[in-house]
Amino acid sequence: MFVNHTITAFSSGIAPLIAPIPLLATVDPENSPIVLSGVLLSLVVIYIASKLGAEVARNFDLPPVLGELVAGxxxxxxxxxxxxxxxSGLSASDSGIMSVLQSLNHLSPxxxxxxxESQSxxxxxLGELGVIILLFEIGLESDLxxxxxxxxxxxxxxxxxxAVPFAAGTVGLMVIFHTPAIPAIFAGAALTATSIGITSKVLSDLGQLTSKEGQIIVGAAVIDDVLGIIVLAVVASLAKTGEIDVVNVIYLIVSATVFLLGSILLGGVFDKTFSAVVGQLKTRGNIIIPAFIFALFMAFLGNAIHLExxxxxFAAGLVLDKSDARTELDELVKPISDVIVPIFFVTVGARADLRVLNPAxxxxxxxxxxxxxxxVVAIVGKIxxxxxxxxxxxxxxxxxxxxMIPRGEVGLVFAGIGSASGVLDKPLEVSIIIMVILTTFLAPPFLRIAFGDSVVPPGTGEPASKQIV
Structure with missing residues (x-):
């Protein structure tokens, strides 16, 4: 294809050597370079915001991820x-980046x-890829x-x-606010989520990922994510048909259990295979490329069987944690994570519409x-x-x-599905979004306070209180 395009370009005297290839199938080939411009400009904004936010947060002794969220x-x-x-329901005219592209290219509406739409x-x-890489890194850093x-x-x-936030939220909405049963159940389900991406990144920033507390939190967050998927399946089917699809729920429970346990058992076999493959490869990327092939394939499997x-x-990281190349792999993953993961956190913050807090x-x-x-239920129910x-x-x-407090993008998924299905009215949808925003932003500083003097800055071996400033 490359050769054909090049020969055609030379033979016809056309300036571009290669015809523009659409970034998405829905994009007009003529506009593909403009979509690319929008993506590149978006990434420039994201990286500037994430770095400035992280630096400001660090200066205030807060986890850098909080700065990235606020910058978003x-x-x-x-x-x-x-x-x-x-x-999110916004139009191109609401986007500052689209305004820049419009002024440069004079596009039709x-x-x-x-x-x-393509740029979004x-x-x-890219944000989804960022959280996949983050969870792979967290799996590598976790001790199986x-x-x-x-x-x-x-x-x-x-x-x-x-169980606690779901029951308290559902019953409270029905008794105190007289919310109908199905919307109350949907809102209660939104309270069950825990954002493993945000929590694990904060734990890593605080140097607590491998502590007993950190391992319990990460393990619970993974299980919580599985339970959240099952709860979401239940309430989604309830919203659509008024009854629960028992077969689908059983399928999710069995597939989630088999997937996680199978991944852990696979670790004892695959780590030796991985080391053998790495030993045979002599070109650049001999460790990181096979590792990412495995991580992305495991992510694909999780997605293909309707999990996450x-x-x-995460399971791929746990499996490779025991390989002989694990130490070197850790160092190779970090720069890739530094480039891709901030996209996830900035976009989570960018989606948070604080205008819902305006009582006017x-x-x-x-x-x-x-x-x-x-x-209150979201915080107490997790504490x-x-x-x-x-x-x-x-x-x-x-x-x-x-x-366990931050809901992050997981809670927004619940709100989005509830809104799209027509189950949630505007006040209840707004309340869920507010709950998601505040729990996401309160958790990082609260976690820093909760660990107190036991916080170990990354790359050091002793609590922060013992470090020389």
Whole structure:
């Protein structure tokens, strides 16, 4: 294809040597370079925002990920409108980057809309790839043996962290606010989520990922994600048909269990195979490319069986954690993670519409009251999970509970599906979004406070209180 294009270009005397290739099938080939321009400009904004946000957060002794989230809010729909997404109901005219492209290219309204939708989709996919790589890195940094040791505690924490907020949220909405049963169940389900991507990144920033508390939180968050998928399947089918699809629920439970346990058992076999493959490869990328092939394939499997791609990536990291090349692989993954992962956190912040907090808007007022209730349930319902941990003396129970608080993008998925299905009215939808935003932004500083003097800065071997400033 490359040769044919080149020969044609030379023979016809045309300046471009290669014809433009659309980034997406839906893009007019003529507008493909403009979509690419939009993506490149978006990435420039994202990287500047993430780095400035991380540096400011670090100067205030806060986790860098919090700075990235706040920076996303500033460049997103709540403030500068530089990074906005078509799926949120916004138009191309709402995007600052689209305004720049329009001034440079004088596009028709239809062409501008097409470019905006394509650019939004590409940035969203890059964000998804970012969280996949993050979970692969977290899996590599996690100790599988230690995860097995805290496995029972993690299961208990996850189950309580799902059951308590779900029951309290559903019953409270029905009794206090007289919300109909199905919307109340949907809102209660949104309270069950835990964002493993945000929590694990904060734990890594605080140097607590491999601590007992960190391993319980990560293990519980993984299980919580699986339980969240099952809960979402239940409430989604309830919203559509008014009844639960039992077969689908059983399928999800069985497939999730087999997938995770199978991945762990695979670790004892595949790590030796991986080392043997790496030993045979002599060209550049002999370690990182096979590792990413495995991680992306596991992510594909997780997605293909209707679980989450991030679960597959995490499982891949756990499997490769025991390989002989693990130490070198750790160092090779970090720069890739540094480039791709910030896209995820900035876009999460960019999607957070803080305008729903404005009480001057009539539709927001009822939502603010419900949101206050949901926030209390969301925080208390996860904090209590720290007190169900057993058999681990001296454990920081508050840190475990706080680590389960952030809902992040998982909670927004619940709100989006509920809104699209027509189950949620505007006040309830607004209240869920407010709950997701506040729990996402409160968790990082609260987790820093919960660990206190035991925080170990990355790359050091002793608590922050013992470091020489």
């Amino acid at each position: 809010v500033i460049v997103g729909v709540s403030a500068l409108h530089l990074i906005v997404f078509s799926e 239809a062409a501008l809309t097409s470019v905006f 989709e590409i940035i969203s996919v 043996n230690q995860l097995k040791q805290v496995g029972v505690q993690a299961v208990v924490v996850a189950c309580v962290g799902v 791609a991030i679960l597959g990536a 808007v009539p539709d927001n007022r009822a939502g603010l009251l419900i949101a206050a209730f949901l926030i 209590v999970t720290g007190w169900v941990v057993f058999g681990v003396p001296g454990i920081n129970r508050l840190a475990i509970g706080v680590g």
